[in-house]
Amino acid sequence: MSHSEKAAIFNKDEAKVNWHDKALWFVREKRDTSAHKVKGWEELRNLASGIKANVLSNLDNYLIEFEANAQKNGIKVHWASNAEEHNKIVHKILAKHKAKKVVKSKSMLTEECHLNPYLENEGIEVIDTDLGERIVQLAKEPPSHIVLPAIHKTKEEVDELFQEHLGTTPSNGNPEYLTNEARKHLRDKFLKADAAITGVNFAVAETGGFVVCTNEGNADMGSHLAKVHIACMGIEKIIPKEEHLGVFLRLLARSSTGQPITTYSSHFNKPAEGREMHIVIVDNGRTEQLSREEFRSSLSCIRCGACMNTCPIYRRSGGHSYDATIPGPIGSILSPGMDMKKHSSLPFASTLCGSCSNVCPVKINIHEQLYAWRQVIVKEQKQPIIKKSILKITGAVLARPTLYSFMGKSVRFMLKYAPKFMIYSKLNAWGKARDLPEVKNGNFDQWYKNREKNG
C-alpha cells in the first residue's frame, strides 16, 4: 500500500488525527523555545553539519581508530555487513552466555534489522524497556515515531493493553498510574535479565567510547545490571573527538523534545570489572547510500525526530503510514535507498515546504533530497497511469498559451455554473475536504490588459 492509501486509513478518525497533529506541533514549539535560548544556535548547527561532513569523508579511518581504542579499553568489537550478520553476531554472544532473558533500550538499528523476532525465534525473551517501545511491543506494532514510539496510541488504548498484559486495574488511562505499573513490571525484567542490548547515539573515534541518551534511565538500568552489554551502532554514528559531543548533545535534546539535554547522557568507555561489553558496527546499506552523492548527507542524521514533529504530512498521516523503520521526512530520504520499490511513494509524501530542513540540527537538505528522489523514482519505477496522463496533459497545456487561456476560462465557467456534485466528485481530489475558491470575473491576463488600456 502506498503512503497516501495508508494515510487515508489513519485519517478516518478525525479527532485522533487532530490530536496527533497538535501534540506534535506542541513538541515542535517546545523545540523553538529551547533553541532560541541558545546563543549561537545557528553556528552550532553549522558546526554539527561540518563535523558530520568530515566524518563521512573519513569514515573508514575513524572506524579503525574507534575499534583500536575501544579494544584497548577491553570492549569487544564486531562488524556486520547486513541485518542478518548483525542478528547472528548478537545471538552468538547471547548463546555463549546462555542468555535467555534480554532487556533492550531504544535502538532504531535493531528495529531495522528485525532483531527481536530473530532472537525470539531462537527461544530468547526480548523486552523493550523504553515505556513507549514497551507499549508498542505489547500491541505487536512497530514504533510510529523514533523519539515518541507510541504517539499514535491514546491513553485509553494503553490502559486496555496494560490490563490485558500487565494485569492492571482500569484507570481511564491515568498516565501516572500506568507509568508506575510499567516501572514495577520493567524493574522485575531488569533484575532478571541475563544481557542488555542498547543503541548508540554517538561513538567517539578518539577515545573508543560511546554515549547513550535516555530520559527514563532504561539503558543504564539494563546495562549496569546484566553481565553482558551489547551496543549496536550504524557506521555513521562515529564522531571524531570527544569535544564534539559538546556540539551534538547541545543540539540533540533541544531539537527533539525541547529539553536542554536528555536526563541521562551516559558515557561508556570500559566494561565494569567482571563484565563484558560488546559493540556491533553495522553497514546494512549505509555504504551504498554513501556512494550516492545527492543523498549521502542523509547519513548525518542524529535521530532527533524534529523533522517529523514539524512535517505537515507526518503530523496528519501518522508514522505507520510510511511503513518504514524510520518514518517522516528523514525516513523518506533514507528508505528508498534501502528498497526503492517498497518505498517509492515516500518522497511524494511531502509538500516540499522545507520546514524539515529548517529545523534539522545537522542541516540536512531534506526537502531537496525528497525532490531529487522523485526524479530518480519516476525514471526507475512505474508510475500510476492517472498521474502519468495528468502530468502529460498539464505539460501540453502549459506549453500552449491559447490552450492555457481556454482551459482557464473553462475551469472558471465550470466552477461558477456546474452543479456541486460534478465539482466535488471523486475525480477532484482538491475538493475532498475543502471548498474551492469563489470565482470572480476575469483572470490576471484580462486584468493586466485592461489596466494597460486604461493607463
Place this chain on the structure above:
Amino acid sequence: MGRQSILKSIKTNKPELVELQTIDANLFFEDIDLIETFKSNVKLVGGNIIELNQADLDVQIKELYPNVNKIVALDPSSKLGTISISKDTDPHSLETIDLAIIKGEFGVAENGSVWISEESFPIRVLPFITNDLVIVLSKKDLCENLHIAYQKIADRNRTFGLFLSGPSKTADIEQCLVIGAQGAMSLTIILV
C-alpha cells in the same frame, strides 16, 4: 568478512576529504550568573535544588527524605549511610535502596546537568536504581556550557560517567509528563 568489506566499500564510496573545523567556544560564551542559571535549569528539568551550609547537610537531607531507611552515603560530608557498598557488591542487591547520596563533580549551567562518574560510586547502577537521589555539589564547581564541560573532563580516567539532568521521566503516554520512569523517582541537588 564484515570488517574488510565494510572498510573497502567506504573507501570506494566516500567523498573527497572535508576538513574538520575547530570549535570556537567564544562563539557560545554568555556572561551569565552561573548559580542562578544552574538553579533555574535544574528546576526546569524537574529536579529540586537547595543552597545550604555544609554543617546542615544531614539535617537538611533528613528533612527532605524523612522516611528513608536504606541509605547509601558516598559523599564524605554525609554520615547518614546505613548500608555500605564496595566494588564487590552485587548490583542487584541495591534494588531496595531508598536513598543514595553522592558527590557531583561539577554542574553545567546551560542545562542543569551534573557530571557524576564511577569515581564517586563504585557500583554503576546506584544512581539509577536508588528510589531517590541526592547529589552534593560545590557552588564553585559550575561551568557555563557543555563545551567547557568537555574541557573539564578531558583528562579523566575514562570508565563510566554521565551528565545527569533531573529525575527519570517519560511522556510516552499521550505526551503527559510523568516523573519517575525506570530510574530515580526524585533528584535533589544540594549546593554547598
